[in-house]
Amino acid sequence: MPANLSPAYFEAEQKYKNARTSEEKLAALEEMLSVIPKHKGTEKLQGDIKSRISKLKKQTARDKQSRGKTYDPFLIEKAGGAQVAVIGPPNSGKSTLLHVLTNARPEVGDYPFTTHQPSPGMMDYEDIQIQLIDFPPIAFPEIEGNFSNALRRTDAALLVIDVHSDKVLEELETVLTALEKARITFTSPPDSTWHSFKSLVIANKCENPHGRENLEVVKEFFSSRLTFFPVSLLQNPASVENLRTRIFQLVEVIRVYSKKPGEPPDLERPFVLKRGSTVLNLASAIHKDIAHNLKTARIWGSAKFDGQRVTVDHQLEDKDIVEIQS
Ligand SMILES: Nc1nc2c(ncn2[C@@H]2O[C@H](COP(=O)(O)OP(=O)(O)OP(=O)(O)O)[C@@H](O)[C@H]2O)c(=O)[nH]1
Numbered sequence: 208m209p210a211n212l213s214p215a216y217f218e219a220e221q222k223y224k225n226a227r228t229s230e231e232k233l234a235a236l237e238e239m240l241s242v243i244p245k246h247k248g249t250e251k252l253q254g255d256i257k258s259r260i261s262k263l264k265k266q267t268a269r270d271k272q273s274r275g276k277t278y279d280p281f282l283i284e285k286a287g288g289a290q291v292a293v294i295g296p297p298n299s300g301k302s303t304l305l306h307v308l309t310n311a312r313p314e315v316g317d318y319p320f321t322t323h324q325p326s327p328g329m330m331d332y333e334d335i336q337i338q339l340i341d342f343p344p345i346a347f348p349e350i351e352g353n354f355s356n357a358l359r360r361t362d363a364a365l366l367v368i369d370v371h372s373d374k375v376l377e378e379l380e381t382v383l384t385a386l387e388k389a390r391i392t393f394t395s396p397p398d399s400t401w402h403s404f405k406s407l408v409i410a411n412k413c414e415n416p417h418g419r420e421n422l423e424v425v426k427e428f429f430s431s432r433l434t435f436f437p438v439s440l441l442q443n444p445a446s447v448e449n450l451r452t453r454i455f456q457l458v459e460v461i462r463v464y465s466k467k468p469g470e471p472p473d474l475e476r477p478f479v480l481k482r483g484s485t486v487l488n489l490a491s492a493i494h495k496d497i498a499h500n501l502k503t504a505r506i507w508g509s510a511k512f513d514g515q516r517v518t519v520d521h522q523l524e525d526k527d528i529v530e531i532q533s
């Protein structure tokens with residue numbers, strides 16, 4: 208029996224031939240099926256189009272699934288008030304630092320390259336948490352793109368060095384060169400393509416005179432560019448307790464407590480904002496509608512007197528209590 212195909216069908220078929228993506232192919236096939244004259248002479252062709260549609264749908268579903276699976280271990284979602292990178296040469300004590308400051312238990316080994324993938328842990332600091340990320344070691348003056356992208360997302364860096372190592376100078380130099388090549392700096396950035404953040408060098412394994420002597424040499428070379436914090440994570444974990452405060456200062460955030468008019472402030476859950484944030488920034492962090500309707504605010508803390516009325520561009524300080532009036 209003749210098929211007697213219509214001009215509309217040939218048009219749809221041409222679209223199918225011209226289609227480049229699976230979505231375009233699928234749309235054209237569905238159009239072909241809808242315009243094909245429905246009679247005995249086209250039954251075989253209808254069946255053929257239906258089977259092509261079904262195959263294509265299965266294929267696109269599979270493609271989508273495998274695309275979702277391309278997983279980047281360096282992509283660690285931010286949690287808590289700030290994200291801090293723990294980096295440094297192999298075997299310096301980066302994973303040990305996470306053991307001391309957080310509940311995370313990354314593998315610690317007495318051999319280099321124990322850590323292969325970054326892993327996060329949460330550090331308590333008074334009433335907030337700061338996320339630390341234990342990165343794999345930097346042993347060569349080069350880091351991969353996903354490594355540098357991950358560093359660019361962090362708010363500060365702790366650079367752990369091993370002062371026992373007789374190569375500590377070269378090891379530190381290698382890390383700094385790798386960062387510089389990735390346009391990451393701890394000082395003021397040459398231009399906007401650079402990422403700049405604050406850093407602190409954790410000079411680890413300072414328990415004996417040999418280590419402390421090495422540290423003095425390192426300081427001679429680098430103290431104009433870097434700040435050093437000597438510790439012995441293994442022998443004196445208590446030496447890091449002050450470090451929590453230093454890390455909090457490094458990430459440059461403030462804690463602000465909100466208060467509804469006529470109610471006591473919510474001191475349980477502070478809002479964590481970048482240093483320099485204003486009343487308006489706080490309102491936006493609470494809810495965009497609140498920012499929209501914001502008229503004035505009263506402040507306990509950074510104002511001259513408690514409960515003082517301030518304008519929306521008033522800069523907030525750490526531990527301010529703010530009553531928003533909209
Ligand atoms: N002597 C001494 N050893 C330490 C100290 N802190 C850590 N270590 C040891 O140093 C070794 C390396 O520690 P890790 O925390 O695994 O070092 P890492 O920097 O994470 O190492 P990679 O992941 O391989 O880069 C382990 O054997 C630790 O026990 C310290 O203060 N003094």
Ligand SMILES: [Mg+2]
Nearest residue numbers: 301302321322
């Ligand atoms: Mg490690």
